[in-house]
Amino acid sequence: xxxxxxxxxxxxxxxxxxxxxxxxxxxxxxxxxxxxxxxxxxxxxxxxxxxxxxxxxxxxxxxxxxxxxxxxxxxxxxxxxxxxxxxxxxxxxxxxxxxxxxxxxxxxxxxxxxxxxxxxxxxxxxxxxxxxxxxxxxxxxxxxxxxxxxxxxxxxxxxxxxxxxxxxxxxxxxxxxxxxxxxxxxxxxxxxxxxxxxxxxxxxxxxxxxxxxxxxxxxxxxxxxxxxxxxxxxxxxxxxxxxxxxxxxxxxxxxxxxxxxxxxxxxxxxxxxxxxxxxxxxxxxxxxxxxxxxxxxxxxxxxxxxxxxxxxxxxxxxxxxxxxxxxxxxxxxxxxxxxxxxxxxxxxxxxxxxxxxxxxxxxxxxxxxxxxxxxxxxxxxxxxxxxxxxxxxxxxxxxxxxxxxxxxxxxxxxxxxxxxxxxxxxxxxxxxxxxxxxxxxxxxxxxxxxxxxxxxxxxxxxxxxxxxxxxxxxxxxxxxxxxxxxxxxxxxxxxxxxxxxxxxxxxxxxxxxxxxxxxxxxxxxxxxxxxxxxxxxxxxxxxxxxxxx
Amino acid sequence: xxxxxxxxxxxxxxxxxxxxxxxxxxxxxxxxxxxxxxxxxxxxxxxxxxxxxxxxxxxxxxxxxxxxxxxxxxxxxxxxxxxxxxxxxxxxxxxxxxxxxxxxxxxxxxxxxxxxxxxxxxxxxxxxxxxxxxxxxxxxxxxxxxxxxxxxxxxxxxxxxxxxxxxxxxxxxxxxxxxxxxxxxxxxxxxxxxxxxxxxxxxxxxxxxxxxxxxxxxxxxxxxxxxxxxxxxxxxxxxxxxxxxxxxxxxxxxxxxxxxxxxxxxxxxxxxxx
Numbered sequence: 024x025x026x027x028x029x030x031x032x033x034x035x036x037x038x039x040x041x042x043x044x045x046x047x048x049x050x051x052x053x054x055x056x057x058x059x060x061x062x063x064x065x066x067x068x069x070x071x072x073x074x075x076x077x078x079x080x081x082x083x084x085x086x087x088x089x090x091x092x093x094x095x096x097x098x099x100x101x102x103x104x105x106x107x108x109x110x111x112x113x114x115x116x117x118x119x120x121x122x123x124x125x126x127x128x129x130x131x132x133x134x135x136x137x138x139x140x141x142x143x144x145x146x147x148x149x150x151x152x153x154x155x156x157x158x159x160x161x162x163x164x165x166x167x168x169x170x171x172x173x174x175x176x177x178x179x180x181x182x183x184x185x186x187x188x189x190x191x192x193x194x195x196x197x198x199x200x201x202x203x204x205x206x207x208x209x210x211x212x213x214x215x216x217x218x219x220x221x222x223x224x225x226x227x228x229x230x231x232x233x234x235x236x237x238x239x240x241x242x243x244x245x246x247x248x249x250x251x252x253x254x255x256x257x258x259x260x261x262x263x264x265x266x267x268x269x270x271x272x273x274x275x276x277x278x279x280x281x282x283x284x285x286x287x288x289x290x291x292x293x294x295x296x297x298x299x300x301x302x303x304x305x306x307x308x309x310x311x312x313x314x315x316x317x318x319x320x321x322x323x324x325x326x327x328x329x330x331x332x333x334x335x336x337x338x339x340x341x342x343x344x345x346x347x348x349x350x351x352x353x354x355x356x357x358x359x360x361x362x363x364x365x366x367x368x369x370x371x372x373x374x375x376x377x378x379x380x381x382x383x384x385x386x387x388x389x390x391x392x393x394x395x396x397x398x399x400x401x402x403x404x405x406x407x408x409x410x411x412x413x414x415x416x417x418x419x420x421x422x423x424x425x426x427x428x429x430x431x432x433x434x435x436x437x438x439x440x441x442x443x444x445x446x447x448x449x450x451x452x453x454x455x456x457x458x459x460x461x462x463x464x465x466x467x468x469x470x471x472x473x474x475x476x477x478x479x480x481x482x483x484x485x486x487x488x489x490x491x492x493x494x495x496x497x498x499x500x501x502x503x504x505x506x507x508x509x510x511x512x513x514x515x516x517x518x519x520x521x522x523x524x525x526x527x528x529x530x531x532x533x534x535x536x537x538x539x540x541x542x543x544x545x546x547x548x549x550x551x552x553x554x555x556x557x558x559x560x561x562x563x564x565x566x567x568x569x570x571x572x
Numbered sequence: 573x574x575x576x577x578x579x580x581x582x583x584x585x586x587x588x589x590x591x592x593x594x595x596x597x598x599x600x601x602x603x604x605x606x607x608x609x610x611x612x613x614x615x616x617x618x619x620x621x622x623x624x625x626x627x628x629x630x631x632x633x634x635x636x637x638x639x640x641x642x643x644x645x646x647x648x649x650x651x652x653x654x655x656x657x658x659x660x661x662x663x664x665x666x667x668x669x670x671x672x673x674x675x676x677x678x679x680x681x682x683x684x685x686x687x688x689x690x691x692x693x694x695x696x697x698x699x700x701x702x703x704x705x706x707x708x709x710x711x712x713x714x715x716x717x718x719x720x721x722x723x724x725x726x727x728x729x730x731x732x733x734x735x736x737x738x739x740x741x742x743x744x745x746x747x748x749x750x751x752x753x754x755x756x757x758x759x760x761x762x763x764x765x766x767x768x769x770x771x772x773x774x775x776x777x778x779x780x781x782x783x784x785x786x787x788x789x790x791x792x793x794x795x796x797x798x799x800x801x802x803x804x805x806x807x808x809x810x811x812x813x814x815x816x817x818x819x820x821x822x823x824x825x826x827x828x829x830x831x832x833x834x835x836x837x838x839x840x841x842x843x844x845x846x
Contacts, residue, residue, distance in 0.1 A: 337694040341680060341687075348682040348723070401677040404644055405739070408672055409695040411663040563646040570677065 043135065047143040051150050076152045080159035087163030097263040098247040100164040104185060104256040107160055111153070111189040115197030131299050141292050148190045161185040164259045170266035177265045177273060181258040184277075188255035188284050195291035202294050212350075252276060254283030334415065338422035343429070345398070351481055352398055356391060356430075363387040364438055371445040378451040379520075384438040385459040388431040389466020389509070393502055395423050395474040396558075397481050401570035407562040417555035420471050424551055427467070435459045454523070454532040457539025458516055464543025465512035468550020469505040475558035477501035480571035494571065516542055593656045595620040595747050595778040596641060601650030603636050610636040612802035613650070618780060618795070620655075620746075623773045625789035626782040627824065628799035634782040635675055637799070638751050641780075642672045655746055668696075671740035673733070675751035675782075681725035685716055685735045688724055692739040703742065710738040715764055730761035737765060741772065748772065750781035754788060766792065786821040796820070800828040 059066045090096045130140070148154070165178035203212065251260035261276035330336030345352045363384030370376030396403050410416050439459060443452040479494040479501065510517075516539050523532055558565065598616040602609075611633045618624050628634050639645035641652050643659050643666065651658065657665040680688055686707060693703030711717045714734040719727065724735060733753055740748060748769075754762050769792075773779050783789050789796060790810065797807040805827040806813045810820070817823035 332694075332700060333697070334695060337691045341683065341691050344687070345680075345682055399680070402680045404672075404674055404677045405680060405692060405695070407644060408642070408667055408670075409692075411667040563644060566644055 043139055043143045044146050047147040048150065051147040055150075073152055076156050080156050084159050084163035084166070087160075087167040090167045093167075096167045097251075097260075098244060100168055100263070101247050101250050101256040101260050103160060104164060104259050105250045105253060107157055108189050108192060108255050111157070111193040112196050114153075115193050115200055137292050137296050141288060141295065144194065145187070145190060145288070148194055149186070154186060154190060157186050157189050158182070161259065165262055168259065168263045168266055171268075173270065173273075174262050174265040177277065178262045180277065181262050181280075184258045184280050184284065185255040188258070188280055188287065191284055191287040191291060192255075195287045195294065198291055198294040198298065202298055252279060254280040257283075334409075334418040335422040335425065338419055339426040339429070342423050342426035346430070349398075351483060359387040359391060360434065363434070364441070367438060367442045368445060371442050376442065376446060378439065378443045378446060378448055378455040379458065381435075381439040381442040381455050382459045382462050385431070385435050385463040386466060386506070386509075388427070388434060389463050389470060390502065390506075391431075392424060392427055392467050392470025393473050393505060394477075394479060394481070394498070395420070395470070396478045396565050397474075397569045399569060400481065400483060401566070403566050403569050407566050410559060410562060413556045413559045416475075416559035417551060420474070420551045420554055420558060424467050424471065424547060428463075431463060435463060450529065450532060453536040454520055457535035457537070458513070458520055459539070460536075460543040461513040461516035461539040461546070462509065462543070464545070464547035465509035465550075466505075467547040468512065468553075469508045471551045471554035472557070473501040473505045475554045475561060475565070478565045478568040480569050494568070497568075512546055513542075592620050594618055594653075595622075595624075595655065596780065597651075597653040598637075598641065599651040601637065601640060601652065602648045603633075603640060603645070604648055609802050611640070611647075614799075614802070614804045616797060616804060616807060618778065618797070620778050621773065621776045622778055622795040623769070623793045624778065624780045624795045624797070625793035626780060626797050626799060627784065627786060627789050627820075628782075629784055629828065632784075632799045633802040634784075634799055635751055638749050638780070638782055639674065642670060642674075642749050643667065644672070644674065668743070669746045671743065671745035671748045673736045673740045673748075673750045673753055675755065679724050679732065679736060679739075682723055684721045684723055685711065685727070685731075685738075686720040688735060689739055689742060693742045696743040698743060706742055707738070710741065713764075713768060714738055715761070729756040730758045733757050734761055734765060737768065741768070745777070747778045747780065750779065752783060753781055754783065754785065786819070786824055790814075790820040798824060798827050 059069055087096075087100070090099065161182040165175075165182055169175050169178045250256050251263075257276040258280040261273040261280070264270075264273035264276060327336075327340050330339055346356050347353065363386075366383050367376060367380035370380055396406070399406060406419060410419060436456065439452060439456045443449055443455070477497050477500055479497045516535065519538065520532075520535055523529065523535070594617045596616065596618040598614060601611055601614045601616075603611040614633075614637065626634050626637070636645065640647045640650075641654070641659065643663060646660075653659065654666045655669050657669075659666045680691065683691060689707035689710065690700075690703055693707065694700060698706075708717075711720050714737065716731060716734055716738070719731060724732065727735065733756075737750070737753065740750070750769075753765060757765065769779050769781075781792075794810055795808070796810050796813045798805045798813060814820050814823045817826060
């Protein structure tokens with residue numbers, strides 16, 4: 024159909040519903056081609072990933088075909104499909120803007136009806152490496168488990184169905200995610216989701232160790248019995264059931280996947296319509312009347328009123344408020360607090376730890392001192408304008424370190440005591456605590472210096488981006504160089520600890536507590552002192568470095 | 573006031589009485605970002621006690637210039653003095669005398685409006701009680717009292733500009749630098765901001781603001797510097813810069829050499845039969 028065929032008098036050539044499918048497919052291919060044209064690095068990366076995926080897909084098909092007839096084939100197939108489907112569901116959360124053709128905000132102004140649009144978007148989503156991989160998996164799975172004519176017929180339906188459910192799942196999650204991200208509260212929540220994963224990984228890690236000991240694929244059998252009924256694995260489960268002659272079960276399983284596809288499409292369409300027709304959530308939030316308490320003043324009440332006047336008090340107050348209110352800062356704090364507790368305590372519970380593992384908490388929390396100015400984002404200009412001397416910079420950094428200590432000191436004590444209690448080795452407690460203090464001081468010192476010398480931007484959107492492209496090297500230098508330097512700086516206290524243990528002076532281990540505390544305080548002070556002139560002299564450079572997010 | 577304006581606006585050598593030092597003096601200022609020259613050796617003498625407009629099209633180098641003048645961006649070359657003090661050699665004197673509202677930089681948005689003012693004022697070394705008193709008055713005048721406990725991140729553009737202006741004014745600076753203070757601001761907020769700025773300059777303080785909206789500059793300023801492609805094309809009182817042109821807009825287009833461009837026949841279908 025060409026423009027010439029359009030009825031006279033209509034400004035826009037009327038495109039019939041299915042007519043937009045090729046348009047979207049072509050758009051997707053064009054975007055892909057233009058994206059590859061932009062840089063040879065990107066092209067190389069794409070070709071490499073394509074080759075690897077193809078090899079992987081082929082290997083997978085061969086592997087699955089080889090499994091044909093194996094007793095565990097059915098179990099493996101449904102579990103693999105479930106894992107891949109989970110990947111499809113989680114992917115859009117990690118890469119929310121992965122596909123421009125699917126970004127509804129770009130389509131808002133076009134005269135498109137939701138139903139044909141969804142169809143076209145679904146078809147264009149099928150183009151890419153991911154769908155190819157999934158197709159290979161589904162195909163291989165059917166070959167592995169299909170026995171008999173009925174199963175083969177079911178398999179022919181199950182392969183595209185599996186693929187479609189996966190793609191629809193990814194699209195509905197992505198659209199729902201975008202909807203969530205249009206409000207400030209939603210964005211804050213999304214940033215915090217990173218921490219759920221960070222902490223979750225710790226538990227998965229410990230869980231996997233357990234599973235590894237229990238052994239064997241057969242232990243996953245009960246899990247597979249459940250997954251067999253979950254879409255899209257149920258489509259392949261149906262093929263398996265049909266092979267065994269359980270046609271009723273097969274029909275039921277297939278129906279579950281079909282219904283799931285319908286449900287997902289319906290959800291996707293609903294979110295998409297809402298997204299394209301309702302105002303941006305941030306507008307709504309700004310228009311809302313203030314629901315917070317009225318009265319009171321900025322000097323704060325309770326704890327905050329005890330803070331010193333001058334620069335120290337307000338800076339500490341702002342730092343602590345940001346720990347609670349800024350999603351990025353909060354996420355990194357909660358992660359540090361959680362992991363700082365989980366690692367030593369879980370190790371102690373499993374009987375493989377030592378009280379000295381509690382130093383891990385000090386290390387994790389001390390990391391919060393790094394990139395202090397990056398945490399300010401470009402709002403650092405307000406600090407830069409009020410810092411006119413080395414003294415100002417010293418007070419600024421010292422106040423930030425004090426705010427940090429207000430949380431880290433009690434927490435370090437808590438973690439050390441809990442770890443010692445779980446292990447029941449109270450004699451090592453003062454030593455571990457002293458060592459923690461020394462380490463904390465060293466982390467504060469190196470953190471202050473790194474903040475002044477190697478500042479970098481923290482992107483404010485997305486839960487998993489902590490460095491702006493191009494500054495990753497800077498971030499690594501800052502954090503790893505700093506951690507090594509901190510370890511070296513706490514060397515004297517570490518050496519003393521080792522010596523006390525080796526020379527059998529266990530009764531004098533308590534000495535480490537005062538020594539570590541004094542040494543940590545001194546090193547921390549020295550670091551801030553040395554960082555101050557660097558920060559004061561590099562204000563414009565720091566501002567430029569932290570404003571890239 | 574009027575005589576002061578003449579001595580500053582006229583030739584700079586003929587003063588009988590010692591002329592007041594310019595609020596801002598810029599000499600041979602350069603800034604280059606890679607290949608791109610953002611500011612190409614500008615000289616400026618901005619008189620004290622005036623409402624000064626720095627005008628120019630997008631990308632003329634206005635923001636770069638203001639960032640360098642306020643000490644937020646290090647120049648490649650050149651000298652900047654505010655109130656007779658070198659910005660880069662004597663930051664203690666300069667930073668206490670200036671107020672800044674930059675464009676495109678964030679505020680501490682996770683503080684409420686009132687908390688932000690409390691924080692900035694105390695950072696500037698004002699006593700707490702005084703900060704709270706001034707903050708209350710500024711919030712009232714700028715029509716922000718109703719949202720003072722809302723987080724700045726939830727503010728609209730106009731409200732952000734107003735709270736930014738309030739934090740820039742809190743320590744009663746001698747010179748106020750505003751980068752595009754009216755950009756994206758609704759007419760009511762714009763009028764409020766105008767009122768506050770006019771009252772502030774009447775007290776003898778200097779306001780330097782950048783804008784690409786000529787009508788605005790023409791109605792607000794008594795002194796103008798025109799910037800294009802990193803250079804100053806003209807500077808002086810509004811009447812001097814405007815010259816014979818009907819409006820500042822016309823004078824400006826002439827200065828930057830962008831006279832009325834005729835679209836010719838190329839868009840003849842636009843507005844034709846549908």
